[in-house]
């Protein structure tokens with residue numbers, strides 16, 4: 001039996017929108033937000049679901065969590081049809097959507113968590129253990145007794161994450177979990193999700209525009225554009241497909257009259273009046289390039305620059321779907 005916790009086939013969602021034509025007239029137009037997405041996500045996977053604005057990410061997540069009914073296609077999450085079995089599914093998944101809160105605005109966090117324990121009928125021992133873990137990892141104690149409406153965005157997001165996890169979900173869906181957070185909160189949330197995903201017990205599906213989230217957290221990346229999957233694979237595969245290459249940066253004590261020619265690693269540019277040479281690693285290996293550079297007798301320092309995911313994703317978004 002497959003251990004996929006999410007299986008979507010030809011998932012499609014259309015919306016009818018009214019658009020203005022001329023000064024007074026309005027006409028109906030069909031918007032295809034998700035256009036035949038196939039997706040399988042295994043238990044314990046950490047999946048980044050990314051794409052440019054309006055690509056269909058949130059709409060996909062809403063269909064997978066039972067908030068929206070697909071126009072056509074099928075989805076099963078934890079073996080359940082999300083809309084038809086929404087209540088049952090709610091016990092098996094956790095959802096953190098930036099714009100929607102599951103906390104009680106006027107209650108302190110601690111009381112919201114208590115209420116959620118009753119809503120989900122979580123045994124007291126399990127609840128206490130999960131809450132303890134979140135308190136430590138997300139540093140909740142300084143604001144556990146503060147009413148939710150008084151929390152900062154970063155504090156509330158840490159509360160939302162906790163709320164989504166107290167019933168021990170198998171899958172956690174996160175729509176832009178670090179949006180608008182300051183550096184400290186962003187690191188806290190990322191670190192927490194990395195730890196959670198690292199256990200292999202919880203499947204994470206994450207949409208984000210913050211590619212640092214992806215690099216830190218996701219093993220697999222699904223990129224959608226105009227509602228269609230344009231890449232499904234590892235980050236390394238994405239770099240390979242779009243030809244991103246590693247660079248070797250050599251700092252020299254003395255500039256050379258002519259830069260060296262290294263087989264398999266062409267010179268990309270010369271900087272700092274000839275004191276810095278940047279090579280592209282093509283067919284050559286790092287060791288042979290470094291050895292050749294060391295042989296020049298003027299090498300002070302050498303570093304390898306990994307390709308930035310921003311570059312490759314920007315290029316991917318520009319490529320027609």
Ligand SMILES: Nc1ncnc2c1ncn2[C@@H]1O[C@H](COP(=O)(O)OP(=O)(O)OP(=O)(O)O)[C@@H](O)[C@H]1O
Nearest residue numbers: 015017031033051052053054055056057058059060
């Ligand atoms: N309720 C709705 N009614 C009409 N159109 C909608 C509705 N929800 C989404 N859309 C449209 O569907 C398309 C996909 O929207 P969606 O919110 O899924 O994109 P997204 O990838 O999450 O974008 P972003 O990164 O900007 O959040 C967009 O063109 C959007 O305008």
